[in-house]
Amino acid sequence: MMSASSVCGNRRKAMPSIKELSKREDLLSGGHRACAGCGATIVARQVMLAAGKNTVVGCATGCLEVVTTIFPFTAWKVPYIHNAFENVASTISGVEAAYQSLKRQGKIKENINFIAFGGDGGTYDIGLQALSGAAERGHKMLYVCYDNEAYMNTGIQRSGATPFGAATSTCPAGDEIPGKKQFHKDMTKIMIAHRIPYVASASPSHWNDLVKKVEKALSKDGPSFINVISPCHRGWRYPMEDTISIAKLAVDTCFWPLFEHDEGRWKLTYKPKEKLPISTWLEKQGRFSHFAGHPEMTDKAQEEVDRRWNELLALVKIGDLCEEGKHCDLKDL
Amino acid sequence: MKEKGWKDLAIGGLIEDAGNAACYETGSWRTFRPIRDNEKCIQCLQCWIFCPDSAITVEDGKVGPIDLAHCKGCGICAAVCPPKAHAIQMVRESDIEDKE
């Protein structure tokens, strides 16, 4: 089987095969203290395989940061900085600004990728401002959100990313109130509204799509954002070996569609052969076990999945209709 | 690793030895150990790309031994191994004799 790169001969455009990827150095070493089966570390590994050694990483306080850098050990084989919880975007803004300044002065010659990792807590909530500011200022950096849908490192507290009805430590499935009352923010769309060159959603289950997206993001001359679903068996309550299959199911139920917004154009990068009902995803996770006694909650969840999915399909259709330079009319939909 | 006093620490709390977490052996966390049957393995590398702990070694594009010093026994590798290959079994550590 020929790999794409040998066909095209253009390494920039070609997607590395898994075999080629496996020849790259793993930039996250083993020996970190993540839970066995942790989704976040799979995400980090895959992103780093795509990014390569010429990368400086920033990390917000949270699971990934804590497990990879317990003094005196670090699992990072690239330069890495952790500052505080809500400011990885502004910290990396500063790093990138320094890089631009030093490069302009001729003190640095290399090309360096700048990647900021933040959990959903550090991205949707406390870190939203810093991320928004960094995006607006146009720093050449990629922000990867590993979304495990709660403040996991501090013991599974709800965040702005926690899905409707999920039970967490701060919104338990109680006798009066069954889990989280609100729907989660559509963070990916929030970043698209910033008009940055590249925004995408990804999943570690679809490593090929994720790697492609990271490469595309890093090729942009400005900010990019990738929101990656990052299953956590401690918080979501499923058997630890199912991390990848749970991620795949999130994609196949269209709870977590895989799409991108590239230079203004919406595009679906994966369409499930069959859109599975959200119940198939919910019933696999202990945090939704109370839905069994509340079928109306499953209906509400399905309604919202469908609403967001249909909205996405409409936006993608606009993208399809509007080719470069061509004016496009909503009535064409 | 003997704990250092303040005189021997790098300035500003930095860790200067990149990737030294490899010295920390998380393999002791395991309850179950993945055992791969190399005859059945189709070299799809799915186990490698989905391991959270970089514990599936690869050499020249082919899977090598599992890094037991770091493997936590999560079972993802066994779960993602294609059903047609079914090359990885999770075996209880306590059932394994002749441990290295």
Added chain:
Amino acid sequence: MINESKTMMALTGNDAVAAAMGQIDPDVVPAYPITPQTELMHKFADYVHDGLVKTEFVLVESEHSAMSAAVGASAAGARVMTATSANGLALMWEILYIAASTRCPLVMAVVNRALSGPINIHCDHSDSMGARDSGWIQLHSETSQEAYDNTVQAMRIAEHPDIKLPVMVCLDGFILSHTLEPVEILGDKAVSGFVGEHKPVHNLLDLTHPKTFGPLDFHDYYFEHKVPQMIAMKKAHGVIAEVGKEFSKLTGREYHLAEGYRTDDAERIIVALGSTTGTGKQVVDDLREKGEKVGMVKIRMFRPFPYEEVRHMLSGAKAVGVLDRSASFGATGGPVMLEIKAALYGESTVPIKNYIYGLGGRDITETHIAGVFEELKDLASSGRSSDDVGLLGVRE
């Protein structure tokens, strides 16, 4: 080019500090506006947009991000400066500690303004005093000249191989920042010569020797990580004095850790910092004309605190009045009072009284200060300290 050769100009404190920043020409300046710092950054923005500096100017979306970006840029090996006031400094508070513990040699101008609430844009020292435990070096300025001079020296101090700590240069909001004073601006080359070429403490961008910044410490390492900070602070006494000496050779202006103004034979001495010391000098001179033996200790370096120097300057006093432009609610007095008491503990039983003044920009006049000296007569004759805190100029 900001200024070719030494020139005397009429400048506001903000413009004077901006000029110093321009002449230092840092690699990165993250900035967020807050009164009364704003015009400082406006001036610096002019330099940037006119191509007079090479600085990467990062107009962040909050002060928290300003300090966060400053830490990131400093870790990346850039020379970094910024400025703020009051609640802006308060918003940075979390990161101030991280900047100090990461040993980032940042220089930040703090245009002193009262912390809310209620919200007040005028001068007092509650902002920088609130950061006195953060691990930053703190220098105060009597005049805009001092603000300029302190900024130039601050970069040398911060980057000194024995220090590697961030430095806060404080100047009184509106009183100094917005008032025109004659300021001697050095030539660009004199400043860059004094400050020297930037030798970065850190190099996050070194791909061949990747380092991890900001690890998680458990209880087995945090304490050990704090000790080197304490040691660097101790060394700052010597370094700041040394840099001051060198600066005086360049300019003829003396810079010490504290200044004893006519304290040698003084019987009644006040202690103050900031622009009030200028007013204090005037009152001391006026009273001296009348034959009163009075003097003033002007604190320049507040962190680390110059205990030895202050103890020496107060050694002959029969009564001491400590002026604080901020309160420390629940403590026996304001922050300066607590330091003076610490300086005198075990060494002197001179009667001492605290006066809090100027909160929220309430004016402090020669009459107020003269009144303090008058009260100190009673303190001296009673031989006992007063636990009452005088509140100068407040309406009951």
